[in-house]
Amino acid sequence: MQPEHNNTSGDLARAAALLAQAARPESRRLLIALLGLACAAGLEVLGPMLGKAFIDGYLIPRRADIGGIALLIGGSLLAVWCANGLRYLQLLSLSGVAARSVQRLRERVYGHVLRLPVAYFDRAITGQLVSRVTNDTEAVKALYVQVLFVMLDSVIVLCGSLAAMAWLDPRLMGVVTLLIPAVIGIVWFYKRLSAPAVARARELRSEINAQIAESIAGMPVLQATGAAGRFAARFEQANRAHYEARRAELRANAWLLRPALDLLNVLLLVGVLASFAGRGSVAEVGVLYAFVGLMARVIEPLIQITLQFSQLQQSLIAASRVGTLLAEPLAAPAGESGRIGAGEVALRELAFGYDPAHPVIHDLSLTIAAGSFHGIVGHTGSGKSTLLALLLRFYAPQCGAIEIDGTPISELGDATFRSAVGLVPQEPFLLAANARENIDMGRGLSDGEIESAARAARAHDFILALPEGYATPLGEGGARLSVGQKQLIAIARALAGQPKILLLDEATSHIDSETEQVVQAALAELRGRVTIIAIAHRLSTIRDADAITVLNHGRIAERGHHDDLMAIDGGIYRRLYELQQIED
Structure with missing residues (x-):
């Protein structure tokens, strides 16, 4: 078994190719899911726009048109209901895509293991191989269900919200876009801090699996030689190292994900309100309302995208490890013909x-x-x-x-x-x-x-x-x-x-x-x-x-x-x- 290592650009490229190959038979369903998410994002952005229309068309002019107001309220409720319904259907669709993709991937990995040369198993560790076929392929499933769905949905909502802001007021939209480079910087810094911890945690999980498999296989000898205490101490050491690696990852999450982004959100809101206050125009209250509503739809997707980076890193590392196993050369191909008669x-x-x-x-x-x-x-x-x-x-x-x-x-x-x-x-x-x-x-x-x-x-x-x-x-x-x-x-x-x-x-x-x-x-x-x-x-x-x-x-x-x-x-x-x- 090759030693575990942190991700490199080559590993990530291999992981991306592996995931693309696993999902290729599901490309049509993925396209339909993407279109559904785009429709849901458009409906979600429609809510603040309808609120602006209500403020500018009915509230500020004190215009009491019951039919028009009822139409706006009904449209807002219908847009929210349809957006949530579409997201529910697309989540189900992506869950099916994930399950089938992981099924094919797991069968491919197991089939590859069965065709590896015997010399490979002279250096392989059973528990780590089992972890490749089970845990790592399951982590790829999380990529589809959690990461892919949330990130696609968030990116589409983010783009739709920025487009609506640009249509309402390009200057205020320029203030909002200042948030994006700051978020990118936080994500980059988070990746630098957490990637080694994530890779180390997965490495130690494989080590834990290997120790458990080895102990169970040799239980009679282990007990007969009085080695149970020593093996328990060795397991405790690996388990403690895994705990520390997970703590390092969680510390990075706690400092750099939601707290930092929430602070940016508050600063951005202050900046938008200050910019709007400098104009002193009551006629633009509807625009302010729409902007505040759309800002929530910009900030929350950015927060969700950033929160998914931890799972994204774990999934990519798992996919890379699976890809490394699949890259192991198979046994030399045998001849295609020949027969054995007497048996000399x-x-x-x-x-x-x-x-x-x-x-x-x-x-x-x-x-x-x-x-x-x-x-x-x-x-x-x-x-x-x-x-x-x-x-x-x-x-x-x-x-x-x-x-x-x-x-x-x-x-x-x-x-x-x-x-x-x-x-x-x-x-x-x-x-x-x-x-x-x-x-x-x-x-x-x-x-x-x-x-x-x-x-x-x-x-x-x-x-x-x-x-x-x-x-x-x-x-x-x-x-x-x-x-x-x-x-x-x-x-x-x-x-x-x-x-x-x-x-x-x-x-x-x-x-x-x-x-x-x-x-x-x-x-x-x-x-x-x-x-x-x-x-x-x-x-x-x-x-x-x-x-x-x-x-x-x-x-x-x-x-x-x-x-x-x-x-x-x-x-x-x-x-x-x-x-x-x-x-x-």
């Missing part, structure tokens, strides 16, 4: 390092026959897991190639590759769903295909013994199952896709000997039909493999059958095997 795997002079200057795999060449059972072992740090990540196409090698049936895996279409290569991870990942859904994984498999995969993985019997069979909810992370049962579900899931190649990442390292025998029996039934490559910690799992490769510091140190490797005096495999026998 060949490594050709393979070299790879997470840091190219420090290779983990060195000039590794190996051929694994189709339908064979091949074990890969080695000390911790020998490159076993890295090799598995390369076989899964999570990373691309810096040198050499991996081929399946003679075709480099980079040239295989993603759907072809993923359907032909199955994975059983060391830590089985189970959904908070039932057994059937955990095996199916959204592939739309039939009940027969799911049960066939479960039988092949030796999981069918224990699934049937569950209270509701295949419909039994397994709980979050498979909480209702033992570690061995979770692993059998993971094997059934991999087999349900009918793979040509099955990769096992230390799949028996956390299970008991009895369950290991069940797994070995399941693998024995697959031999000859599926190419099995097992990264093994427990060597008993691969004792009967067709061939075993021993890695040492990213190179092939030994290779052969179990008996051949055991015959090497002082060999790595023999030492590993004998140590495990002693432990057992």
